[in-house]
Amino acid sequence: MLRLLCALLPLLRLGHGAELYSLELTNNGPITTGAQATVQARLRTKNENDTSNLYHFNWIYAPLILIEKSEQQLNSVINVTGEFPGTFPVSVWVTHKNCWLCRSVVRNITVLQITEFITGNLTIAQIEDSRVTTHGSGSSMDTVTRISFSLYDPSQYFKSASFVYNWDFGDGVYQITKEPFVCCNCSSMGNRTVHLKVVAEWEQTGSIIHEREIMQKTGDFTTALELLDAVKSINIVGSRETHVMENLNLSLHINGTPPLALCWLIKSECIPLEGDKCHLVEISGSCYNLSHTFRDAGQYCLSVRVENGVTVLQTYHGIKVRPAGIHPAFFVLLCTALVSVMLVLVLYMTFRSNTPQKDLVEVFSYSYFELG
Structure with a gap:
């Protein structure tokens, strides 16, 4: 009965090993021939009731040469070396120390690269x-x-x-x-x-x-x-004043080798642009047209950052937004029209004032000759 139980126990552990255990296996290759490589195994268990921590790590590393081996609870480390270049598999399986007849609870494999050249x-x-x-x-x-x-x-x-x-x-x-x-x-x-x-x-x-x-x-x-060619300058061409709900057009001229990553942001104050917290566009030329409409009046700042994988350059452009009102062009047109109307009125009044005097002279002259 005892032998039967020992024979069945490995099968039970093997069936649940993939669910209860995981094994992480890493190495620090590639290395050159003659140097030492470190291969480390870390065992993780999902069984919270398992407090024994009594496991044994079984390594297979041939034809590599073992220099040193250490084992501590859920970790095991080996140092190996190789005299010939190539790709060598290193595997390890874990068993319980108190059950030498049991099969492995988990296993894993890694590949160590060894070259004859300097790395x-x-x-x-x-x-x-x-x-x-x-x-x-x-x-x-x-x-x-x-x-x-x-x-x-x-x-x-x-x-x-x-x-x-x-x-x-x-x-x-x-x-x-x-x-x-x-x-x-x-x-x-x-x-x-x-x-x-x-x-x-x-x-x-x-x-x-x-x-x-x-x-x-x-x-x-x-x-x-x-x-x-490094990004040497950013020239912003356009007005620094606009009105609410009016479309402001600006042209950005960049002196640098494309492709360029352009990042712009309009805030109430000038701020350094970091990361991607801005409007990011990729341009293949040296010019970019920017259009923006303001909803509120106030003082704003356009922050612009340009980079091309070599250098990063940032600049600022102040913008004053006035409340909505009569556009200066319409005001000038209205003043011109008013002056024109007044000029026509003055000429008309002058003409009217001269016409009755002429009629009075003609009537006086006509009456004089008749009386004579």
Whole structure:
């Protein structure tokens, strides 16, 4: 009976394992050959009544070489190394410590990438006014651009190595440095590909004849560099005064390389625009027409932010909104009409005043001659 119970117990645990347990498995690859990788397993249980925390982690990592293993309650960590490049699966399954005949409650697998080359990445940053701004692949012309190499070495495998960096900027310019970065001031627009070859050398004792030998590893890296013209100015053309319920048209002229991300907002005061809390539009040219109608009178400010992936520029435009009333053009027209009417009236009165005098002279002259 006891043997039958032990035989059935693994089946029961296996059927509910997927519901009661989850296993997270991660590694810090890719790594270079000879370096150490860390693989970590985290067990999570959904059974609130399980307070034993007595589990055992069973690893399969061959043909990798185990350097160290640690286990603590719901976590287990192993450090492994590999002498050959490739993609290696590492798996683990978890069992109860107090039931060595039981099947696993949960299992998982991860893939560790090992390469014979140096691992790392290239980053591009732009230096303006002693400030460093990191970008993706874009940089502005006539501005110092710094390209940096970041070594990925979690196990400090290259801690005693010396490095040489061979830079190729894609325009016929080459440079060799001992620092993992280089600065350039490019003056021509366009796209280019920057190539970097990293060479690492160090000494170590041989495993067979125990003599000092020179070890060397290399790595090749590339990154795309897009040279753009920075956003240099934003010119807002249009009136600074308008009336309530009157359509105000403004024209924004931008000096910068498109495509441009334009963000505008009209508030009672000028505010710096951050994030996407504004009207965001994408424009492919250098001009944008803005139309807005105000419902209330007062003093307003148009805040405008423009960026093109390299630089960000912001400007402001004050607007005074007057209450609805007679438009100045209509007022001028009305005054002109009034003056014209008065002028016609004066001429008419002058003409009328001269006409009776003429008739009186003619009548007097006619009567005089008849009496004579």
